[in-house]
Amino acid sequence: MRSVDKTKPVNSELLKGTLDMMILRTLVMGDAHGHTIAKVIEHSSENVLEVEQGSLYPALHRLEDRGWLDSHWGVSENNRKARFYRLTKEGRRQLAAETGRWKKMARAIGLVMGESLHEKESER
């Protein structure tokens, strides 16, 4: 019997898209394993985006399947065997496209929301 997973948020697709983009962005700075990626996203968002770290891994595998990432086994800073991810050429191209789209979207949302934000500020 087919069942719908009720725990999944409806807008998970949107979230997935942004998570993918953030992962790609993180890897521009160099190869990293999963834990580092999670830390970097957390830190660079000033701890606002505290994603459930587990959801990072399905995303990593998905990106690798699409050919945007490469992976290889290496040794972590703490001398543990870890799987390192590297951005591929295609991944870079994808990141550029996603970033452009995101900027456009953020601007558009900002334009729509700008007034109300402004109002709230003035009330205060």
Add this chain to the structure above:
Amino acid sequence: MNWPRVSRRKKSDVEVVREIALHLEEETHENCERGMPEGEARRKAYLKFGNPQRVREEIWRQNSVAVLEGLKRDVQHGIRRLLRAPSIVLAVVISLGLGIAANVFIFTAVNKLVLEGPPVGDPVTLLDLYPTYKHGDQIGKFTQRLYDDLHGQANSFWDMAAYDMILPATMGGDNDPERVWGQSATANFFKVAELPIWLGRGFVDGEERSPVVVVSYSLWRRHFNGDSAVVGKAVSLSGKSFTVIGVTMPGFRGINRLLAAEFWVPEGVREQLAGAQLDEFNARMGGQLSVIARLKPGVGRKEAQVELDTMAKRFAAASPKENEGLGFHMEKAGALLSSQKAMFAVFLTALTVVALLVLCIACSNVANLLLARAAGQHGEMAVRIALGATRWQLVRPMLLESGMLALAGGVFGVVLCLVALHGLATFHLPLAAPINLALSMDWQVLLYAFVLSVVVGMLCGLWPALAASRPVLPNSLKGESALDRPGKRWSLRNILVVVQISLCVVLLCTTGLFLRSLIKSAAVDPGFQTSRILMVSIDPAHNGYSMEKTQLLLKSLQNHVLSLPGVRSAVWTDKVPMSFYGQRDVFLKTADKAENGFRTEVYDVEAGYFDTIGIPWVAGKDFDHADANGPKQAVANERFVQQMFGRERAVGQLVKSEQNTYEIVGVVKNTKSTTLSEEDEPILYRVLKQNVFAVAPVMGYSLLVHYEGNAAEISTAIRREIRDSDPSLAVFAEKTMEEHLSDALIFPKVAAAVFGIFGLSGLLLACVGLYGVMSYAVSSRTREIGVRLALGATRNGVRRLVVRQGMMLSAIAFIIGLPMALAASKVAARALYGVAAHDWVTFTGVPCFLAFTALIACWFPAQRAASVEPQRALRHE
């Protein structure tokens, strides 16, 4: 869909586990560094990560294909469930296997005769050409002259080649000399047909008259033991030395798909092998050349036909006497002519219909079995529906199950069919001419078997699946049958049984007719003695013997055989009656006009022939040892005399054929000549030694021996005599007259056997079906029967109740089946001998037999019903 991803899911999962472990380690380590105690650090790390198991599952799911997963689960579930009921699986696989095997077997024949072409290069541009006469009414073969004219003038073709009619020869070598059949062909034959060669090469230009021979793959395997060094070796062919230059690909038996040629020699040497007599005979018969032509690249069939039409007009104008109404007909190379196709179509359609009938019976049986299974699952179905399963989710596994069963049946059927094909390939058709019987399984046949299995599986499974997935919920909750709808008298199961039995009526009636026909033909008196007669054949003419030497050989062999112990008499003839072939000539009274002549079977025999095989005399006497060059004598049969002279006295009269005049010295009783089922034909027996010079018989000479004692011993002795006088002579067709007559019944026998096998398997399946339905009815009515018995019904009454229900179904089936059977017998009547289409013996016997069988099938369930203990039945469930 990413296949490598699906296949390495397991490996990838191991890596994910390691990745997650590392992540947690790093996080714990970091937390520790911040000053948390070890346990708390680990707990926080897990909290932040979330459920590792869920991450693993999600990645696993990402890597798999949802539909396939479901399918795989259903298949596994299905196999588990089927393995729990091996008896049903066995019953279904065997019945479907039988049905599918029958159909696939017949399809191989259809495939060979209709679909498949000969294995030539680029079959699209290779055409068979035929000349037509009387403005297209009559289709014929090419004469040498017509072929030369066409070959020289046609522009649409890249090239054309010709091959001659089939040619007997004796092939010598290390093994025993063997009689084989081959063809002569123009030197460009292999080039035009673009025939691939297994070993060596085909003919090349300039070999028109070279003593070279190409042998078929099967002959190479049989006669040369598959020796790969055979190319370049010399072999004796009809006493002449030939060089083997090549071996054709397996499966190639000539362009014509019906005949099985086993060797090919250049056209120019045909005369040496056939002897001048045969060619003279051929010339009289008109053209004998078959022509294949390869279209020029870029030239279509239509354009070629237009050119041929104009050429035909030109030829007709040039020699109007020979070529009046000439035309040309084209056909894809190796394709049957439409007249030949029509002949096979009737035969194959009949067989296909019969095979489909058996399959239908098998199908309804399987559907019934599956229905019974579905009935057993109504509880499960009801629960699943209550839990919200959709209809499709219930039907899918059941369809899959029946699909799997059908595929298993298909595999079994293909195996059965392979066994049958092997049997057919080793079967020797008792015909003089080499008929190509080999059928083979190729991808088209396998595809047919596969499609048939899937369709059958769906057909069998759909009904039960739909019925089972729609249980009557309240009934099911009460623990009653969830499939019987209230107020519905005719369940699907009953209908299926009625269908089965009525199909069975059709099959068995047809079987009965063929059996009766066989019995009738076997009882026919051929008109001559059948016991203690032995025959053996040699073919000196096709073994390099001149006519004079042939005569001497026959005489000396006869003397040798006569001196053997146990031999009463021995005579040579050019053919044995009932050999499926004959030689005919037109005879008329000396004073008569040519139009009054009629076609007559001609036998060349020796004095003593009639007494040896026991044909009674009516008038006159035997040949009085006529001189070879003296006036020609003949003995006629009664039919000939009646047709030629009416009531006049025949002995002493003269009759003439185109070439000769014969004096009739005696009259004998009629005998069957070609087949047992024929009407009596006019026959004229001529003196063998007066006619050795005419035409060498294609089938050689046969020695008929009237013997006493052990046939095998005498036959060995005769063979030794022949071997002693010339070891290079091939000895063939050694058998007793009883065996020969039994061979002559081959067609009615095959028909009766085919229908017998089909009919009996149909009967068996229908009985099992009826038994199953009645058992099911009894077991589902156990409580009702208990109540009846408790209320005072007698056990006999209960028994009657069940039997009545079963016989009712059979009676309805008879009412439906008998008219169908009558219609079928009208079609079958063409192939019957001595039996009317509405033969009352068959049409009363078969229903009685079937009714009796049905009674037995019902009796066991009835017995079970009668032995129900009311006490227990009422407490049942």
